[in-house]
Every structure is written in C-alpha cells, then in structure tokens.
Amino acid sequence: MAEDKPHIRGVGLTKYFGGVLALNAVSLEFFPGHVVALVGDNGAGKSTLVKILSGIHQPDAGEIWVGDTQLTHLSPHRARAYGIETVYQHLSLCDNLDAAANVMLGQEPVRLRIGPFRVIDKVRSVEEARRRISEVGVSLDDFSKPVRSLSGGQRQAVAIARAMVNAHRLIMFDEPTAALGVRQTKATLDLVRRVADQGVAVILISHNLDDVFAVADRVVALRLGQVMLDKPFKSTTREEVVACMTGLSFRSQTPQ
Ligand SMILES: Nc1ncnc2c1ncn2[C@@H]1O[C@H](COP(=O)(O)OP(=O)(O)OP(=O)(O)O)[C@@H](O)[C@H]1O
Ligand SMILES: [Mg+2]
Numbered sequence: 001m002a003e004d005k006p007h008i009r010g011v012g013l014t015k016y017f018g019g020v021l022a023l024n025a026v027s028l029e030f031f032p033g034h035v036v037a038l039v040g041d042n043g044a045g046k047s048t049l050v051k052i053l054s055g056i057h058q059p060d061a062g063e064i065w066v067g068d069t070q071l072t073h074l075s076p077h078r079a080r081a082y083g084i085e086t087v088y089q090h091l092s093l094c095d096n097l098d099a100a101a102n103v104m105l106g107q108e109p110v111r112l113r114i115g116p117f118r119v120i121d122k123v124r125s126v127e128e129a130r131r132r133i134s135e136v137g138v139s140l141d142d143f144s145k146p147v148r149s150l151s152g153g154q155r156q157a158v159a160i161a162r163a164m165v166n167a168h169r170l171i172m173f174d175e176p177t178a179a180l181g182v183r184q185t186k187a188t189l190d191l192v193r194r195v196a197d198q199g200v201a202v203i204l205i206s207h208n209l210d211d212v213f214a215v216a217d218r219v220v221a222l223r224l225g226q227v228m229l230d231k232p233f234k235s236t237t238r239e240e241v242v243a244c245m246t247g248l249s250f251r252s253q254t255p256q
Contacts, residue, residue: 005031005067006029006030006031006201007030007031007032007066007067007169007170007200007201008029008030008053008064008065008066008084008169008170008201009027009028009029009030009063009064009065010026010027010028010029010049010052010053010062010063010064010065011027011062011063011064011065012025012026012027012061012062012063013025013026013027013049013052013059013061013062013063013064014026014059014060014061014062015045015048015052015057015059015060015225016060021224021225022045022048022225023045023048023049023052023059023225024045024224024225024226025061025062025226026045026049026062026222026225026226026227027062027227028049028220028227028230030170030201030202030203031201032169032199032200032201033196033197033199033200033201034196034201034202034217034218035192035193035196035202035203035204035215035216035217035218036201036202036203036204036216036217036218036219036220037204037205037206037211037212037215037216037218037219037220037233038050038203038204038205038220038222039205039206039207039209039212039219039220039221039222039241039245040221040222040223040245041223041245041246044222044223044224044225044245045222045224045225045226046174046205046222047174047205048225049222050086050172050174050203050205052064052074053074053079053084053170053172053203054076054079054084054085054086054172055074055075055076055077055078055079055084056076058073058074066082066169080166082169083166083167083168083169083170084167084169084170084171084172085163085164085166085167085170085171085172086163086171086172086173086174087156087159087160087163087171087172087173087174087176088174092159093147093155093158093159093162094147095146095147095148096146096148097146097147098143098144098145098146098147099129099133099140099143099145099147099150099154099158100125100126100129100130100143100144101125101129102147102158102159102162103128103129103132103133103158103161103162103165104125104128104129104165105162107165108120108121108125109121109124109125109128111124126143129143129161130143132161132162132164132165133157133158133161135161135164140154140157140158151184152179152180152181152184153180153183153184153187153188156176156180156184156187156188156191157187157191160188160191160195164195164198164200167195167200168199168200169200169201170200170201170202170203171195171200171201171202171203172202172203172205173192173202173203173204173205174205175205175206175207176188176192176204176206177189177206177208177211178206178207185208185211189211189214189215192204192215193215196217204216209238209241209242212233212241213233213238216233217232217233218230218231218232218233219231219232219233219236219241221241221244221245223244223245223246223247228244228245228247229241229244
C-alpha cells in the first residue's frame with residue numbers, strides 16, 4: 001500500500017508561544033498507508049505539530065510540503081481542501097443532530113435550489129452517510145438518533161467517518177482513545193488501521209504505548225519540542241521509546 005513519496009512533509013517546523021519553544025525545528029515525513037504514532041510527555045509539542053499541519057497555528061519557521069507544492073499560510077479551510085483532517089479527543093460533533101447529519105454537515109446532497117435556498121435531499125444524505133460510516137467498518141442500527149445518545153465508540157466512528165469525507169491525504173488523531181474503554185479502544189485502533197489501509201497517511205497521538213505498538217508503522221517521540229526518535233516500530237522497543245520521551249539515558253543497540 002505504501003508508496004515511495006510522502007504525502008506530507010514538514011521541514012524545520014518551529015513554533016514559539018511567547019517565550020516557550022513548543023516545536024524546535026521538527027522535520028518529518030508522512031507516507032500514504034502508514035500510521036505514525038506521535039508520542040511524548042505532556043507539553044512535548046504533539047498537539048502543536050498537529051495544529052500546524054491542520055492550519056490552526058502558523059509556524060514561526062519551517063515549511064510544509066504536499067508533494068512538490070509548498071503550503072504557505074495554511075488555514076483550516078485550505079488544509080481541508082488539500083485533504084488534511086483532524087479528529088480531536090473532544091469530538092466536535094453536534095450532539096443534537098443525528099449521525100447522518102453530522103457526517104454530511106455542510107455537504108448534504110441538494111434536491112432543489114431556489115435562489116439562495118437549498119432543499120436537502122434527506123434520503124440520499126442518509127444513504128451516503130450510511131455508506132461512509134460502514135466504510136470505516138461500523139454499523140449503526142439507527143441513523144435518526146441524536147449522536148448524544150450514542151456510545152463513545154459509535155461517536156468516534158461518526159467523527160472519523162466525517163473526517164474521512166475529505167481526508168484523502170492525511171488524517172490526524174489527537175488522543176482518540178483517551179476517554180474510551182478497552183473494547184472501544186480496540187475498535188478505534190482497528191478503524192485507524194483501516195483508514196490507513198485506504199491509502200491515507202495517518203498520525204496517531206497516544207499516551208498509551210499499547211495502542212502505539214498495536215497499530216503504528218513508525219514511532220516518533222517528541223521531547224521539549226524536538227524529535228528524539230523516528231523509527232519503524234519494528235526496529236525500536238518500548239524501553240527506547242520511553243527513554244526518548246523522558247530523556248532518561250538509554251543506549252540503543254540498533255544502528256539508526
Ligand atoms: N495556545 C497556546 N498558547 C500558549 N502556549 C501553548 C499553546 N499551545 C501549546 N502551548 C505550549 O506549548 C508546549 C507544547 O504544547 P502541546 O499542547 O503541543 O503539547 P502536547 O505534546 O500535545 O501535550 P499533551 O500530551 O499534554 O497534550 C507546552 O509548553 C504548552 O504549554
Ligand atoms: Mg496535546
């Protein structure tokens with residue numbers, strides 16, 4: 001599934017918040033079909049990197065490339081247009097709307113257009129949402145329930161299905177399993193894998209090394225805004241990852 005060329009490249013990404021250096025010359029490549037686990041202690045810079053790649057924060061230095069195109073002045077809107085999406089831990093779903101409406105929000109098929117008014121084709125909208133949710137491997141029996149009454153795992157699936165509508169290049173998950181139980185965590189990690197298998201580059205932020213080693217192709221550890229480790233998961237160990245996250249000494253036996 002993986003191709004030779006990265007979908008997205010960050011080069012020398014640097015970000016200050018006042019006097020705090022949140023990201024320090026971070027250079028990383030994200031390949032189609034590959035899950036990169038991004039780990040690091042609280043405040044290491046993980047969310048900052050995700051927010052830069054999704055256009056929420058502007059870097060103070062560094063470049064973002066999509067193929068041969070450099071993305072400057074990236075905004076969330078432009079990031080979305082390039083097929084870059086983010087799923088946050090605190091899911092930004094509309095609780096009072098049903099699953100179909102959440103997945104299709106702003107992209108509903110239109111039945112009729114009268115001047116500035118649009119009549120949404122509800123039947124096609126539900127069909128399309130159903131297709132997209134089943135594509136991420138989850139079945140919902142009732143699409144008309146407000147999402148507030150769904151389980152954490154089902155809500156996660158709705159959020160991922162919505163992100164997948166656009167995410168043909170890169171999808172980033174910022175701690176998607178932090179609030180989930182064991183079964184839901186496994187279901188979400190399976191989803192993350194399936195999303196990657198569709199040829200999308202994936203970044204998964206998790207504090208849980210079990211999650212990381214279950215699903216990642218590559219592990220990147222950040223510490224104080226710097227990349228301390230960037231290796232295929234097969235050539236690293238938990239001990240090395242923890243040592244890189246914490247800065248405690250560990251001598252790798254394997255050449256880089
Ligand atoms: N909007 C902001 N304003 C000021 N400082 C910020 C802001 N966002 C992040 N920071 C600072 O930047 C550093 C990196 O934060 P970031 O949120 O990227 O860490 P993180 O690795 O995601 O941590 P966590 O695991 O706790 O979510 C921290 O020192 C944080 O206090
Ligand atoms: Mg964070």
